[in-house]
Amino acid sequence: MNTRPLPRLFLVALALGLPLLLAGRADGALPQEPTKVQATTAKLVQGVLSDSRYAYRPRPLDDALSQDMFDRFLESLDGNKVFLTASDIEEFSAWRTRLDDALRSGELGPAYTMFARYQQRVDERVTHARSLLADGFDFTVDERWAYDREELPWATRAELDDIWRRSVKNDWLRLKLAGKEGDAIRETLDKRYANLAESVSELKGEDVFQTFLNAYTSAIDPHTTYFTPHSAENFNLQMSLSLEGIGAVLQKQDDVVVVREIVVGGPADLSRKVAAGDRIVGVGQGKSGEMTDVVGWRIDDVVKLIRGPKGTQVRLDIVPAELGMDGEPVRVSIIRDKVRLEDQAAKAEIMTITPSDATASGTASPQRIGVIELPTFYQDFAARRSDAQDYASATRDVARLLHDFREQDVDGVVLDLRNNGGGSLNEAIELTGLFIDQGPVVQVRESGGRVAIEGDRNKGVAWDGPLAVLVNRSSASASEIFAGAIQDYGRGLVIGETTFGKGTVQNLMDLDRWPGGDEPRGQLKFTIAQFFRVSGGSTQHKGVVPDVAFPATVDGSEYGESTYENALPWTRIAAVPHMHYGNFELLLPQLDALHAARIAEDVEFRWWSEDVARFRADSERAWVSLNEAERRAERDADEARRKQRQETRASLGLALDPLAGDRQDDGLQANERDVRQDVARQELAEDSPDPLLRESAAILADAIVLLAEDRQLAAAVLPVSTAVGHWAD
Numbered sequence: 001m002n003t004r005p006l007p008r009l010f011l012v013a014l015a016l017g018l019p020l021l022l023a024g025r026a027d028g029a030l031p032q033e034p035t036k037v038q039a040t041t042a043k044l045v046q047g048v049l050s051d052s053r054y055a056y057r058p059r060p061l062d063d064a065l066s067q068d069m070f071d072r073f074l075e076s077l078d079g080n081k082v083f084l085t086a087s088d089i090e091e092f093s094a095w096r097t098r099l100d101d102a103l104r105s106g107e108l109g110p111a112y113t114m115f116a117r118y119q120q121r122v123d124e125r126v127t128h129a130r131s132l133l134a135d136g137f138d139f140t141v142d143e144r145w146a147y148d149r150e151e152l153p154w155a156t157r158a159e160l161d162d163i164w165r166r167s168v169k170n171d172w173l174r175l176k177l178a179g180k181e182g183d184a185i186r187e188t189l190d191k192r193y194a195n196l197a198e199s200v201s202e203l204k205g206e207d208v209f210q211t212f213l214n215a216y217t218s219a220i221d222p223h224t225t226y227f228t229p230h231s232a233e234n235f236n237l238q239m240s241l242s243l244e245g246i247g248a249v250l251q252k253q254d255d256v257v258v259v260r261e262i263v264v265g266g267p268a269d270l271s272r273k274v275a276a277g278d279r280i281v282g283v284g285q286g287k288s289g290e291m292t293d294v295v296g297w298r299i300d301d302v303v304k305l306i307r308g309p310k311g312t313q314v315r316l317d318i319v320p321a322e323l324g325m326d327g328e329p330v331r332v333s334i335i336r337d338k339v340r341l342e343d344q345a346a347k348a349e350i351m352t353i354t355p356s357d358a359t360a361s362g363t364a365s366p367q368r369i370g371v372i373e374l375p376t377f378y379q380d381f382a383a384r385r386s387d388a389q390d391y392a393s394a395t396r397d398v399a400r401l402l403h404d405f406r407e408q409d410v411d412g413v414v415l416d417l418r419n420n421g422g423g424s425l426n427e428a429i430e431l432t433g434l435f436i437d438q439g440p441v442v443q444v445r446e447s448g449g450r451v452a453i454e455g456d457r458n459k460g461v462a463w464d465g466p467l468a469v470l471v472n473r474s475s476a477s478a479s480e481i482f483a484g485a486i487q488d489y490g491r492g493l494v495i496g497e498t499t500f501g502k503g504t505v506q507n508l509m510d511l512d513r514w515p516g517g518d519e520p521r522g523q524l525k526f527t528i529a530q531f532f533r534v535s536g537g538s539t540q541h542k543g544v545v546p547d548v549a550f551p552a553t554v555d556g557s558e559y560g561e562s563t564y565e566n567a568l569p570w571t572r573i574a575a576v577p578h579m580h581y582g583n584f585e586l587l588l589p590q591l592d593a594l595h596a597a598r599i600a601e602d603v604e605f606r607w608w609s610e611d612v613a614r615f616r617a618d619s620e621r622a623w624v625s626l627n628e629a630e631r632r633a634e635r636d637a638d639e640a641r642r643k644q645r646q647e648t649r650a651s652l653g654l655a656l657d658p659l660a661g662d663r664q665d666d667g668l669q670a671n672e673r674d675v676r677q678d679v680a681r682q683e684l685a686e687d688s689p690d691p692l693l694r695e696s697a698a699i700l701a702d703a704i705v706l707l708a709e710d711r712q713l714a715a716a717v718l719p720v721s722t723a724v725g726h727w728a729d
Contacts, residue, residue: 034106034205046104057220066101070092070099073114082167083125084154115211122200128164141627145170175668210227224506226523242392243341245339247262248263248274250302250306255296258280261679263339276321287313291315311337313334315332340392346397347372349371352368353366368409369414370405370408374415380393395434412465417469419474421500422480433461437460441456442485442531443534443573467492469482469483473559476502477500480544491581495546497549498549505528505529506527507525509525536572536575542570580719595698602691642657658687659688662684
């Protein structure tokens with residue numbers, strides 16, 4: 001298993017540091033100690049991760065590890081240091097070197113005690129925040145809100161009062177700038193803070209257990225994670241891109257679960273009885289099962305009721321989107337089915353690109369460049385093991401799209417791996433095999449030092465023509481295996497940013513493999529090996545460096561494998577023999593020159609570069625002004641910039657940005673917006689200009705023309721003209 005970094009979710013809590021464990025309905029008071037099965041699970045996880053037969057880099061459970069666990073557990077609870085006080089941390093410090101003993105024995109009382117204090121402090125902070133709404137704020141004073149407190153010391157109660165005053169003031173100012181009036185602002189913020197407290201109060205013992213156990217696993221290495229049975233199910237669904245249910249994307253809005261999107265072709269879509277914005281207030285099983293009122297439930301518990309085996313029936317009480325919450329529910333019956341999550345599957349389009357006038361003749365005909373966007377290296381492992389004919393596979397889907405491209409006579413292919421955090425190691429190997437005619441793809445070194453060479457054993461290729469791979473800083477793991485192999489073989493160009501730098505392989509272990517106990521224990525994803533490119537170097541820390549580089553969207557010191565203090569170091573091993581189809585070093589000076597000349601005239605690429613620079617400057621500042629005049633001036637400048645850019649697009653005949661008039665801050669969080677409008681906005685965003693993709697296609701088009709018109713150069717760049725590498729045909 002070559003897994004992906006966790007996506008940034010739950011932005012509702014970005015500023016306040018709300019933990020990433022909000023998920024289920026409260027079933028009474030939070031237990032003060034783990035259950036018997038959790039205690040057993042903790043011992044099993046500890047045994048696996050301290051055993052070199054399993055873990056790539058086992059770490060002894062001692063006082064040093066306990067201190068690391070202590071800090072990580074606090075970070076997972078209150079990473080922005082806005083709830084717990086300095087005196088709380090001082091009190092907890094008695095456990096700093098005792099958590100190893102607690103984990104070894106399975107007696108995790110300290111974790112539950114710390115969590116209970118955290119819940120108490122959240123209640124206190126929310127009460128304080130709501131009290132500040134009565135009088136409003138003075139926005140004429142020069143004041144700042146420093147929203148990033150991660151590296152700052154823990155605060156006293158009095159200091160937290162002021163931190164929260166500034167935070168609430170910023171929330172109020174955002175809504176005011178968006179055109180909201182005082183009473184409406186009070187109502188919105190009061191409900192927001194109340195929902196925050198309610199979300200934390202709903203947490204269960206399993207949430208505490210998973211969070212504490214992951215404080216331990218992440219201390220071993222950044223990509224080792226414990227999944228509760230429910231979390232494991234969701235992880236497997238993500239990898240397989242399929243589930244059995246009704247085919248609806250849900251979200252929580254206040255006390256109700258709301259339909260956000262309908263999966264095309266799924267049971268809910270085919271029923272024509274469910275729509276985005278509908279509120280689910282009741283769920284019943286089968287034709288006559290009792291209807292359960294789910295108002296106030298957490299979203300994962302509602303999902304558990306709605307999911308179910310293919311062919312079974314579920315009944316939903318739905319308040320249609322067009323009615324208020326007091327509207328009469330409508331009962332809908334749906335037969336569950338297997339649903340394919342197509343939004344994460346490979347997608348294709350064809351772009352027509354006019355090569356640069358500065359290429360060899362300056363009269364080259366337009367090039368048809370096929371683009372494949374691959375969000376993740378997915379595979380339905382269970383379906384493949386059962387020899388299912390239609391199991392989900394990134395490689396199979398890409399092969400089908402490449403076949404379509406051949407039928408449509410495209411001139412080159414760009415594989416877009418931006419923001420692809422990885423997935424199946426096997427898929428990365430097989431996908432590489434679509435572009436090379438047999439050979440090693442990756443070297444895998446196990447904990448004992450043994451190196452296995454994994455590669456493509458199938459003769460022939462799915463695409464033997466011009467190829468480019470587009471990556472960014474969020475391209476990781478399996479993406480880096482693929483991009484690195486394409487680069488090492490000289491099979492294509494790598495374009496974009498230096499990648500994430502994750503060079504380790506994870507395996508998923510079912511903790512129920514050990515006998516004893518009737519309750520499921522969950523799964524452990526842990527590092528079992530390190531992978532190396534066929535050229536011998538590791539992507540660990542360093543990532544894959546592109547052949548043609550774009551400006552970095554984020555600083556490498558802020559995001560990437562190198563930011564983890566306990567990540568494995570970079571190293572290298574011996575290279576393995578492999579084919580060299582091409583040597584693009586000879587072509588890069590011309591491509592760089594053409595690229596530089598083109599982006600100097602490309603207003604959208606220039607705007608993107610300016611936006612990146614502005615974003616990085618704002619991120620480094622880590623504070624915002626609370627002066628209304630200053631914030632209005634910033635907002636007006638942003639609006640003027642968007643308007644001017646739209647006018648420039650129109651004058652140059654460029655495609656207009658569908659979101660140009662809809663990007664100012666509305667002051668709302670995701671669960672406070674109208675679901676239908678938010679989804680419509682999201683769909684429009686998919687049609688926004690993408691200058692990086694267009695420029696990548698243009699770079700590939702330049703390469704095609706240069707090699708086609710200069711046979712001497714082509715012979716030097718592409719000496720192999722056997723099964724692949726037919727760039728200059």
